Amino acid sequence: MSSTTMEPSAPAQGKWWIGLFLVIAVLVAIRAGIGEGMGRAYVQTESTSYAAATDDQGRVTWSAVADGAAGSATIERDVFRTAGQYRAAEAASPNQQAIRFSWDRTIGLWLAAFFTLAVFSFLVGDNPAYKFTESIVIGVSAGYWMAVAFWETLVPKLVAQLAPGLVKAWCMPNLDAGAINLDALIPLGLGIMLLSQLTPLGRHVGRWPLAFVIGTFAGLKMISHVESDIIEQVRATMLPLVVFGDDGSFAAWASIRNLLIVAGVLCTLVYFVFSIEHKGPVGRAARVGVWFLMITFGSAFGFTVMGRIALLAARFEFLFIDWLWLIDPKGQRTMAAVSAAAELGSSLLNTI
Amino acid sequence: MSRSIALLICLMGGLTMLVSPFLPMATGWANDVTDWFNILAAMAFVLGGGSLLKVQLMRLSARGPGWGYSALTLLAFIVTLWVGLGKVGVVADPSAPTVAWSGKPDDEGSAFWWIYLYVMTPITSTLFAVLAFYVASAAFRAFRAKNVEATLLLATAFVILLGRTFAGVVLTGWLPDWASGLRLENLAVTIMDVFNTAGNRAIIIGIALGVASTGIRLMLGLDRSYLGGDA
Structure with a gap:
């Protein structure tokens, strides 16, 4: 498609975008300088000690004990605290260090806001901020799912089968480490063949693992689909067309409802049969089936729109509540939260 | 061979x-x-x-x-992979506090968790949220009640959208009890319980039959497209 002559040139577009981002930056700077500021995250370090106990069978189990108990191991982790909780702690004990400002989570908050605005900016048009965000999410998604696949599947199902002792000592202390399972060499071999697709020779070698995946998946899905999607759905459609209530009276609405469901399923299935020409009674049934399908698609459309709008509202909530601090529906930042956090303050006083 | x-x-x-x-x-x-x-x-x-x-x-x-964007993608990929595989910032699991690598990579406070919470989630959820505008725009341009089928689709979408929000209660709440079935929130429930159930059930059965037949074709070697080349 040829571009129209009304479109601005690339340098003009670039200047326009730079101007827009500068305006946003100035507005954010003004907001940051007003009142309580914006976009800060707080954390508190929670420390828990654990002591080991060995049962009759020699299994070691760890349970939480009082801090600093002899022979115990301590785990420390930072957990979120609201600005209101931070203020409550400060009011209870100025310059306390238990609840503190978190640099990494604050930077994350601002970065998330930038990414959110960058994606929204695509509504106006393609721009460098959107492209930047798009590039980041592609790389992050690939890395994320690769790491998840490694820790969730490859380590427990493959490495742990071939080197159980090593995996138990390294990262899965609760693993029931038995003998080495050499059967795991089969998926390892197939996996290496699959990865060889990245090499010029891999097209032919990669066929076998691909055939295994496709065959297994076909068998797996056939069983589950036939069981849950055919047998169960047909069973659920076998409804009484004349329904009587508990007192023996005729239940008109329940009867109509069941009749509509049975007729709807049958008519829609008739529409899906393309080996018979849709003429006469078959054509009329297929037409009714199309009406049921249209109602189904309409409701699916309605729910899709509602789902997207709910996501949109969630993003605006993030921007206005968590980042800009313009609204505070849960009272997380107001001093009213002091009363809610009074218990926390007193417990901090005891520990400091 | x-x-x-x-x-x-x-x-x-x-x-x-x-x-x-x-x-x-x-x-x-x-x-x-x-x-x-x-x-x-x-x-x-x-x-x-x-x-x-x-x-x-x-x-x-x-x-x-656009090679700069490729560099960015690579950087994001390598950093995410490194913090994920290396369990950067992960503390030990309470069930084995002496084994440093026993924690999950996405535990709160870890670098992997940080990337998921502050990079992946905002971008992916905003990408889906932006679709609301495109869906609305496409619907405005494409939805025309020009025949029975299109009218049914349009009317159902409106009833569901209004019936599942407070707008439905406001618009039809005045209807008397004997006509309560016509209130938008009740109409939405009826559509979901009866018409949507019937349509979806037929679609599910149709898909399952398709999956079964495709599976048989694949297993018997009648469909060899996955092997590439002239199958």
Whole structure:
């Protein structure tokens, strides 16, 4: 498609975008300088000690004990605290260090806001901020799912089968480490063949693992689909067309409802049969089936729109509540939260 | 020869899964094959990552337009992979506090968790949220009640959208009790319970029949498109 002559040139577009981002930056700077500021995250370090106990069978189990108990191991982790909780702690004990400002989570908050605005900016048009965000999410998604696949599947199902002792000592202390399972060499071999697709020779070698995946998946899905999607759905459609209530009276609405469901399923299935020409009674049934399908698609459309709008509202909530601090529906930042956090303050006083 | 072995592997994999519900002795085989399938599916993620690396490195070395974005993608990929595989910032699991690597990579406070919470989630959820505008725009341009089918689709979408929000209660709340079935919130429930159930059920049965027939075609080697080339 040829571009129209009304479109601005690339340098003009670039200047326009730079101007827009500068305006946003100035507005954010003004907001940051007003009142309580914006976009800060707080954390508190929670420390828990654990002591080991060995049962009759020699299994070691760890349970939480009082801090600093002899022979115990301590785990420390930072957990979120609201600005209101931070203020409550400060009011209870100025310059306390238990609840503190978190640099990494604050930077994350601002970065998330930038990414959110960058994606929204695509509504106006393609721009460098959107492209930047798009590039980041592609790389992050690939890395994320690769790491998840490694820790969730490859380590427990493959490495742990071939080197159980090593995996138990390294990262899965609760693993029931038995003998080495050499059967795991089969998926390892197939996996290496699959990865060889990245090499010029891999097209032919990669066929076998691909055939295994496709065959297994076909068998797996056939069983589950036939069981849950055919047998169960047909069973659920076998409804009484004349329904009587508990007192023996005729239940008109329940009867109509069941009749509509049975007729709807049958008519829609008739529409899906393309080996018979849709003429006469078959054509009329297929037409009714199309009406049921249209109602189904309409409701699916309605729910899709509602789902997207709910996501949109969630993003605006993030921007206005968590980042800009313009609204505070849960009272997380107001001093009213002091009363809610009074218990926390007193417990901090005891520990400091 | 290579193709014949591939077809045999496909048949054996599929048959193992198919006979397992009928033969008690095959249950163990099916469990093993499922584990192998999961391992290969995980390997496919590694393949995907490797492919991304290969393509982006080629674009980077060619210095074509937008090579800077390829560099960014590579950087994001490598950093995420490093913090994920290295469990950067992960503390030990309470069930084994002395084993440093026992924690989950996405535990709160870890670098991997940080990337998920502050990079992946905002971007992906905003991408889906932005679709609200495009769906609304497309609907405004495409929805025309020009025949019975289109009118049904349009009317159902309106009833569902209004009936599932407070707007429906405001618009039709005045209807008397004897006509309460016509209130938008009740109409939405009826549509979901009756018409949507019937339509969806037929679609599900149709899909399942399609899956079963495609599965049989694949296992019998009638569909060999996955092998590539002239199948």
